[in-house]
Amino acid sequence: MTDADLQAEVEAWLAANWRGAPPREESFGRDPRAEWLAQVRDAGWAVPRWPRDWYGRELSAEQAKIVERAFTAAGAPGAGQDRSNLWANTALAHATDSFKRVIVPQLLAGEVGMCLLYSEPGAGSDLAAIRTRAEKVEGGWRVTGQKIWTSGAMIADYGMLIARTDWDVPKHRGISFFFLPMRQEGVEVRPLRQITDESHFNEVFITDAFVPDENLLGPLNGGWGVLQTALAYERSVMGDMARGARSGAAGAKGDHAMLELAREAGKLDDPVVRQDVAQVIAWRVLNKLNTQRAKAELAQGTSSSIMSLGKLAMSRILHEEGRLRTELLGPESLLEGPDHPRAEDANFLSLNAYFTSIGGGTDQIQRNIIGERVLGLPKEPEIDRTIPFREVRAG
Amino acid sequence: MTDATMNQEERTALRDTVRRLFADQCTESDVRRIMESDSGHDPALWRSLAELGIAGLLVAADAGGSQLSAVELELVMEEAGAALAPVPLISTAMASVLLDGELAEALAAGRTIAAVALLGALDWTGDSNVRIEGGRAQGTARFVPDAGIADIFLLASDEGVHLVERASAGITPLPTFDRTRRMADVRFDGAATRIGDGAAARRARDIGLVALAGEQTGGARRIFDITVDYARERHQFGRAIGSFQAIKHMAADLLLEAESATSAARDAARQVAEGAVGKDAAVALAAFACADAFLRCAKDGIQMHGGIAFTWDHPAHLYLRRARSGVQLFGDSNIWRDRYVAALDAMQKEMAA
Numbered sequence: 138m139t140d141a142d143l144q145a146e147v148e149a150w151l152a153a154n155w156r157g158a159p160p161r162e163e164s165f166g167r168d169p170r171a172e173w174l175a176q177v178r179d180a181g182w183a184v185p186r187w188p189r190d191w192y193g194r195e196l197s198a199e200q201a202k203i204v205e206r207a208f209t210a211a212g213a214p215g216a217g218q219d220r221s222n223l224w225a226n227t228a229l230a231h232a233t234d235s236f237k238r239v240i241v242p243q244l245l246a247g248e249v250g251m252c253l254l255y256s257e258p259g260a261g262s263d264l265a266a267i268r269t270r271a272e273k274v275e276g277g278w279r280v281t282g283q284k285i286w287t288s289g290a291m292i293a294d295y296g297m298l299i300a301r302t303d304w305d306v307p308k309h310r311g312i313s314f315f316f317l318p319m320r321q322e323g324v325e326v327r328p329l330r331q332i333t334d335e336s337h338f339n340e341v342f343i344t345d346a347f348v349p350d351e352n353l354l355g356p357l358n359g360g361w362g363v364l365q366t367a368l369a370y371e372r373s374v375m376g377d378m379a380r381g382a383r384s385g386a387a388g389a390k391g392d393h394a395m396l397e398l399a400r401e402a403g404k405l406d407d408p409v410v411r412q413d414v415a416q417v418i419a420w421r422v423l424n425k426l427n428t429q430r431a432k433a434e435l436a437q438g439t440s441s442s443i444m445s446l447g448k449l450a451m452s453r454i455l456h457e458e459g460r461l462r463t464e465l466l467g468p469e470s471l472l473e474g475p476d477h478p479r480a481e482d483a484n485f486l487s488l489n490a491y492f493t494s495i496g497g498g499t500d501q502i503q504r505n506i507i508g509e510r511v512l513g514l515p516k517e518p519e520i521d522r523t524i525p526f527r528e529v530r531a532g
Numbered sequence: 533m534t535d536a537t538m539n540q541e542e543r544t545a546l547r548d549t550v551r552r553l554f555a556d557q558c559t560e561s562d563v564r565r566i567m568e569s570d571s572g573h574d575p576a577l578w579r580s581l582a583e584l585g586i587a588g589l590l591v592a593a594d595a596g597g598s599q600l601s602a603v604e605l606e607l608v609m610e611e612a613g614a615a616l617a618p619v620p621l622i623s624t625a626m627a628s629v630l631l632d633g634e635l636a637e638a639l640a641a642g643r644t645i646a647a648v649a650l651l652g653a654l655d656w657t658g659d660s661n662v663r664i665e666g667g668r669a670q671g672t673a674r675f676v677p678d679a680g681i682a683d684i685f686l687l688a689s690d691e692g693v694h695l696v697e698r699a700s701a702g703i704t705p706l707p708t709f710d711r712t713r714r715m716a717d718v719r720f721d722g723a724a725t726r727i728g729d730g731a732a733a734r735r736a737r738d739i740g741l742v743a744l745a746g747e748q749t750g751g752a753r754r755i756f757d758i759t760v761d762y763a764r765e766r767h768q769f770g771r772a773i774g775s776f777q778a779i780k781h782m783a784a785d786l787l788l789e790a791e792s793a794t795s796a797a798r799d800a801a802r803q804v805a806e807g808a809v810g811k812d813a814a815v816a817l818a819a820f821a822c823a824d825a826f827l828r829c830a831k832d833g834i835q836m837h838g839g840i841a842f843t844w845d846h847p848a849h850l851y852l853r854r855a856r857s858g859v860q861l862f863g864d865s866n867i868w869r870d871r872y873v874a875a876l877d878a879m880q881k882e883m884a885a
């Protein structure tokens with residue numbers, strides 16, 4: 138199919154079908170746009186790079202971009218999930234056939250809520266140190282342990298879980314990866330109050346919860362490899378986009394928001410402010426240009442070192458934008474509440490920037506990864522890398 | 533614009549050709565030889581570039597040029613910057629925008645070298661005081677790149693572009709800190725022929741900025757690569773220094789700088805080639821992002837090397853000198869950050885209207 142034919146087809150389909158959908162304000166739980174997303178999925182526009190047997194069209198990266206652009210132009214959600222849907226991509230790559238048949242279509246339509254059961258009180262940056270255990274029983278596994286910082290767990294149907302299935306091998310080699318059904322007796326979720334005064338992340342106490350055999354992703358004890366796929370998707374999404382202002386809040390959005398805010402504040406002619414505004418906008422625009430270039434290079438088959446930089450770049454952007462918003466606002470930023478939406482924005486964004494600089498692997502861990510995997514610099518010595526996990530000191 | 537642009541394969545071929553030429557004729561020891569020479573110029577190297585069509589990259593085909601665009605110029609400049617090539621490429625690219633006919637032909641053939649003096653509002657130093665009246669140019673232009681080897685001078689300001697022959701120019705070479713980028717003060721007292729308007733002058737300035745951004749990107753990338761290679765090989769405390777997070781994390785941050793410079797320079801080149809609405813903003817962004825990235829890679833590169841890079845014989849300081857001189861060519865980063873805001877502001881207001 139030629140590019141022009143494809144573009145005509147997707148545009149015609151959108152013209153015939155897209156009538157708008159309710160906005161998605163929370164990034165967790167069942168997607169309110171599920172009905173529309175199912176339509177997109179069935180038409181083959183959700184994951185056009187994927188195989189035909191799996192809702193795809195086997196399009197090249199370049200042609201898939203034509204589809205994404207048409208959706209963006211129409212303001213319609215649901216395309217580009219072969220890049221951005223962390224859950225579906227992980228399942229497609231690693232789930233058993235029988236489970237894939239059930240879960241992949243649901244994930245593409247946002248019909249199930251998901252969460253990530255990775256971090257534990259004793260295992261954050263060092264995820265391979267998890268102590269949640271899965272033990273073999275008839276037809277599946279019994280899971281016991283504690284997870285923490287689990288975003289969206291309250292409204293999740295499944296959690297992508299890493300649990301230890303072999304204690305007598307070094308820490309990376311005894312981990313397995315499961316889709317754990319969340320709505321069962323052995324799973325208790327307790328919300329935590331965040332610095333933003335919201336409660337998106339939770340503690341999850343797991344006691345003898347059951348997960349069927351078919352929900353194991355990848356080989357038994359091969360969970361570390363599956364986790365790398367999932368983390369790569371998560372990080373690339375975090376570098377590409379970040380949650381904006383609190384829903385309903387006022388204020389400028391987009392690449393040049395800082396410019397508008399400076400103008401509104403009557404400070405656009407202040408030479409010091411102009412320097413600051415220029416640099417902060419530049420970081421955002423440069424990250425966007427980097428991402429575009431990375432995608433173009435990947436499409437041409439050149440290896441791209443830029444992909445891993447996005448999340449690190451986004452951390453700086455969000456922290457610096459939070460700071461600049463606050464400075465532009467001045468003493469108004471002392472306030473909060475619905476009568477002070479600009480202050481709400483500045484304060485919320487300043488705090489929520491840590492979501493990106495801590496969540497999904499801290500900035501320091503990202504720098505390690507870039508240094509080691511992209512630049513080929515040697516790792517730090519790790520004393521617990523080669524000994525059986527049973528013998529590793531905790532605390 | 534009548535420029536053609538190349539497809540991706542042709543571009544890769546162009547890049548490889550230029551890279552090979554520099555690897556052959558512009559090694560570090562060549563750079564040092566040229567740097568230490570009186571003129572700072574290697575006519576043989578320049579002839580080779582002309583033969584490859586690089587001197588005439590932007591010159592029209594009917595004047596013997598390659599008739600390519602800012603996109604290819606930027607690409608070539610990345611290679612020139614990586615090699616620290618002491619060649620009058622930026623001046624030549626700018627002059628290509630201003631000359632046609634026989635002069636353009638001579639430029640493309642490498643027979644004529646043109647130096648461009650930016651004046652009036654385009655002269656960011658504020659030190660030049662050339663007046664053009666009644667067909668005569670009088671006064672001094674300061675810090676003119678490649679003036680020592682120039683056959684003709686192009687005086688470019690918002691009022692227009694004038695050509696002055698070398699015979700009516702008094703040249704005082706300057707002791708530049710970056711010996712790979714020679715400059716001179718030029719005193720004019722003689723005939724000046726008008727050859728273009730203020731818009732042409734600004735186009736030439738933009739081409740100069742794109743070329744410089746490409747050069748800085750190439751320089752940033754090369755000194756970064758040299759540094760990371762060293763961090764993999766140099767051992768202290770029984771392990772490679774690149775395994776220490778203090779070094780590794782600096783390297784990760786510098787990679788982000790180098791990649792961002794690459795994106796900025798290429799985007800500016802594309803927008804200039806297309807004459808896109810966002811081109812002023814893109815050029816301003818590239819001007820400070822590339823300058824700052826190169827400076828940081830060169831500076832941190834020395835720190836990450838330790839003592840070895842404090843020696844004259846190590847190439848790191850050559851990159852640092854280059855990074856420092858580029859910042860001063862068309863205005864420093866503070867100026868371009870200010871103009872970036874102005875360009876975005878203008879764009880927003882236009883869109884609102």
Ligand SMILES: Cc1cc2nc3c(=O)[nH]c(=O)nc-3n(C[C@H](O)[C@H](O)[C@H](O)COP(=O)(O)OP(=O)(O)OC[C@H]3O[C@@H](n4cnc5c(N)ncnc54)[C@H](O)[C@@H]3O)c2cc1C
Pocket residue numbers: 252253254255256257260261262263285286287288289338491492495496497498499500501502505777
């Ligand atoms: C808003 C938010 C949402 C989250 N959502 C989820 C979720 O849904 N699911 C989930 O599983 N987890 C989630 N997390 C957890 C997150 O992934 C961890 O917080 C993160 O990986 C860091 O682990 P930690 O908090 O234990 O800190 P630690 O690992 O204890 O780190 C503490 C400090 O030490 C530094 N450090 C640690 N190791 C190294 C090293 N090798 N080199 C250099 N510095 C190092 C860190 O950078 C940090 O500054 C979320 C976190 C946040 C903030």
